[in-house]
Amino acid sequence: MKVVVDAFGGDNAPLEIVEGAVLAVQKNKDLEVILTGKKEEIEKILNGKEERIEIVDADEVITNNDKPTEAIRHKTNSSLVKAYDILKEREDVVGLVSAGSTGAVLAGAIMKIGRIKGISRPALAPILPTKQESDVIIIDSGANVDCKPVNLLHFALMGSAYYSIIYNKENPRVALLNNGVEEEKGNELVKETYPLLKNAPINFIGNKEGGDFMSGKVDVMVSDGFAANALLKGTEGAVSAVLSILKKSIKSHTLSKIGALFMKQTFNELKARIDIQKKHAGSPLLGCKKLVVKNHGSCKRLNICASIEQTMLLHKNKLVEKIEKSLANLEKAEVNE
Amino acid sequence: MKVVVDAFGGDNAPLEIVEGAVLAVQKNKDLEVILTGKKEEIEKILNGKEERIEIVDADEVITNNDKPTEAIRHKTNSSLVKAYDILKEREDVVGLVSAGSTGAVLAGAIMKIGRIKGISRPALAPILPTKQESDVIIIDSGANVDCKPVNLLHFALMGSAYYSIIYNKENPRVALLNNGVEEEKGNELVKETYPLLKNAPINFIGNKEGGDFMSGKVDVMVSDGFAANALLKGTEGAVSAVLSILKKSIKSHTLSKIGALFMKQTFNELKARIDIQKKHAGSPLLGCKKLVVKNHGSCKRLNICASIEQTMLLHKNKLVEKIEKSLANLEKAEVNE
Numbered sequence: 001m002k003v004v005v006d007a008f009g010g011d012n013a014p015l016e017i018v019e020g021a022v023l024a025v026q027k028n029k030d031l032e033v034i035l036t037g038k039k040e041e042i043e044k045i046l047n048g049k050e051e052r053i054e055i056v057d058a059d060e061v062i063t064n065n066d067k068p069t070e071a072i073r074h075k076t077n078s079s080l081v082k083a084y085d086i087l088k089e090r091e092d093v094v095g096l097v098s099a100g101s102t103g104a105v106l107a108g109a110i111m112k113i114g115r116i117k118g119i120s121r122p123a124l125a126p127i128l129p130t131k132q133e134s135d136v137i138i139i140d141s142g143a144n145v146d147c148k149p150v151n152l153l154h155f156a157l158m159g160s161a162y163y164s165i166i167y168n169k170e171n172p173r174v175a176l177l178n179n180g181v182e183e184e185k186g187n188e189l190v191k192e193t194y195p196l197l198k199n200a201p202i203n204f205i206g207n208k209e210g211g212d213f214m215s216g217k218v219d220v221m222v223s224d225g226f227a228a229n230a231l232l233k234g235t236e237g238a239v240s241a242v243l244s245i246l247k248k249s250i251k252s253h254t255l256s257k258i259g260a261l262f263m264k265q266t267f268n269e270l271k272a273r274i275d276i277q278k279k280h281a282g283s284p285l286l287g288c289k290k291l292v293v294k295n296h297g298s299c300k301r302l303n304i305c306a307s308i309e310q311t312m313l314l315h316k317n318k319l320v321e322k323i324e325k326s327l328a329n330l331e332k333a334e335v336n337e
Numbered sequence: 338m339k340v341v342v343d344a345f346g347g348d349n350a351p352l353e354i355v356e357g358a359v360l361a362v363q364k365n366k367d368l369e370v371i372l373t374g375k376k377e378e379i380e381k382i383l384n385g386k387e388e389r390i391e392i393v394d395a396d397e398v399i400t401n402n403d404k405p406t407e408a409i410r411h412k413t414n415s416s417l418v419k420a421y422d423i424l425k426e427r428e429d430v431v432g433l434v435s436a437g438s439t440g441a442v443l444a445g446a447i448m449k450i451g452r453i454k455g456i457s458r459p460a461l462a463p464i465l466p467t468k469q470e471s472d473v474i475i476i477d478s479g480a481n482v483d484c485k486p487v488n489l490l491h492f493a494l495m496g497s498a499y500y501s502i503i504y505n506k507e508n509p510r511v512a513l514l515n516n517g518v519e520e521e522k523g524n525e526l527v528k529e530t531y532p533l534l535k536n537a538p539i540n541f542i543g544n545k546e547g548g549d550f551m552s553g554k555v556d557v558m559v560s561d562g563f564a565a566n567a568l569l570k571g572t573e574g575a576v577s578a579v580l581s582i583l584k585k586s587i588k589s590h591t592l593s594k595i596g597a598l599f600m601k602q603t604f605n606e607l608k609a610r611i612d613i614q615k616k617h618a619g620s621p622l623l624g625c626k627k628l629v630v631k632n633h634g635s636c637k638r639l640n641i642c643a644s645i646e647q648t649m650l651l652h653k654n655k656l657v658e659k660i661e662k663s664l665a666n667l668e669k670a671e672v673n674e
Contacts, residue, residue: 129578131582179570186563188483190563210567210573213574213575214577215578226523227563229547230516230546230567233516233549234575235571236547237548237572238551239575240548242575242576242579245468249602249606250600255602256600259595259598259600261596262599265586265593266587266596269582274579274582
């Protein structure tokens with residue numbers, strides 16, 4: 001199975017990206033990776049470890065300062081555009097991984113690969129830990145700030161299909177982010193969305209509040225990208241605030257400093273559970289015709305490796321086909337109504 | 338100074354409400370409290386401690402199951418409606434405190450007391466801790482889920498006036514909640530709101546993300562009630578999730594259990610900083626002609642006492658007049674443009 005990786009996207013490119021690809025081919029014997037970017041630099045990092053790694057030279061780089069659409073159109077020799085060209089043209093390449101500019105990755109997906117019929121915009125669905133054992137995804141996490149009810153319906157279908165594959169869980173629990181749990185609660189958007197989700201072929205468990213996000217009671221939280229971003233960033237900020245208050249207090253009391261030494265195991269566990277991003281894959285652009293996985297700009301080799309492996313998993317389990325099928329079922333249901 | 342208190346609003350009424358009033362008159366020699374509710378029950382709790390406490394009998398109670406507007410209209414002998422009648426009719430009563438149904442408190446404020454001229458709906462602005470020493474408020478926290486740019490402008494003015502009084506801080510830092518910090522970022526609502534805040538007589542520091550909410554870089558976070566609610570509840574949920582993961586891990590490791598004993602001081606400090614609601618006042622309904630402070634339904638005596646004292650502070654520092662003045666300045670600026 002072949003995956004193309006944009007070796008020059010992200011803050012830690014190319015070193016961490018290339019090393020992530022090396023890790024992935026070492027772990028997966030059926031994997032081949034194509035790296036796009038400055039050939040010489042990539043070769044230097046590979047330093048002979050190029051088994052099942054192909055390099056496609058690309059001497060331009062798209063940055064966060066570039067306007068996404070223009071960059072995709074004009075920086076034709078950039079590592080990202082080259083990667084998209086390969087994904088588009090080569091049938092045996094099943095997906096693309098990039099940690100580059102979100103806007104450019106999104107623009108490239110739409111312009112070069114195209115959306116699944118019926119989906120107006122691809123969505124991102126990052127993963128967060130909960131206080132139970134399970135994880136939760138939120139869709140859309142910020143790509144679409146002004147949404148219509150039908151967009152949220154598509155997010156729900158796509159998020160459900162995605163979650164069911166990555167956690168091997170039939171009928172994940174899909175909730176609508178709201179400011180109250182009652183059916184009649186919410187702004188105009190969610191009030192109009194509620195009946196659509198109720199009738200959709202998903203396990204819709206109703207409205208949930210931001211406070212339920214990390215409770216373990218929800219698998220897929222559906223929201224417009226604006227409120228989702230507030231929730232997601234607020235959650236991250238709150239976790240960091242608690243840890244920062246804790247650290248400061250430990251430093252200022254001798255007894256606490258001693259106690260902290262005994263608690264190393266607990267702090268490591270907490271960190272491992274909370275810093276889920278550390279080892280995790282990025283988020284696919286759900287709704288594209290081929291698999292595109294977007295990593296956080298600051299990601300490291302473990303994330304890139306995880307994203308490549310996620311791409312393989314999503315391909316094997318036919319994510320794109322599953323989304324197409326659930327959209328078709330939806331249309332049939334509407335026709336029958 | 339006289340404050341009227343709805344003795345039968347909230348989950349812990351009447352005991353905690355009455356005891357909160359007793360605390361407040363004990364601490365403040367210039368305070369008189371009027372309690373509304375079932376006279377006999379209140380007298381039993383007071384048990385002789387009725388110095389500077391007057392009881393006005395009211396034998397009905399408005400619950401969360403009542404429809405707010407109907408309840409205000411028809412339950413004329415309820416503790417809340419009686420309290421509003423007193424606030425409206427007696428000039429010497431400067432404010433009202435209730436922990437009853439948010440909808441009913443809001444409806445009562447609008448129907449009985451009225452809004453400041455120019456304000457279309459009152460807003461709530463609860464307080465949260467940050468990882469610095471300062472606190473942050475968010476306005477509106479959920480009363481108004483579908484907003485127009487002018488609503489957010491009013492929230493900014495009212496929030497700024499409120500924060501400057503309760504923290505005695507000139508020109509608090511007002512930010513607009515957004516999914517990015519750049520001026521051109523955001524949904525339609527915030528994009529249209531940005532220039533209004535830029536030209537308003539406040540210390541507008543631009544767009545901030547949910548992740549900045551508890552950073553200590555913002556004093557007043559302005560948002561529509563829907564996204565604000567997601568942020569607020571998400572923040573609370575994340576804090577609770579971290580503590581829950583921490584607790585579970587401590588319980589499962591003997592060394593951690595020992596460490597936790599040494600860290601008591603730190604855990605107490607963390608709790609005191611995070612559980613700010615424990616001792617804090619509720620939120621005023623900003624935008625009403627007279628002071629109305631809404632407490633959380635689950636609040637205890639310390640909260641009620643704090644809310645009564647907050648009412649006194651806001652009255653002494655002329656919150657209502659300050660909001661009226663900043664609205665007038667705004668209109669003048671618009672006329673001059």
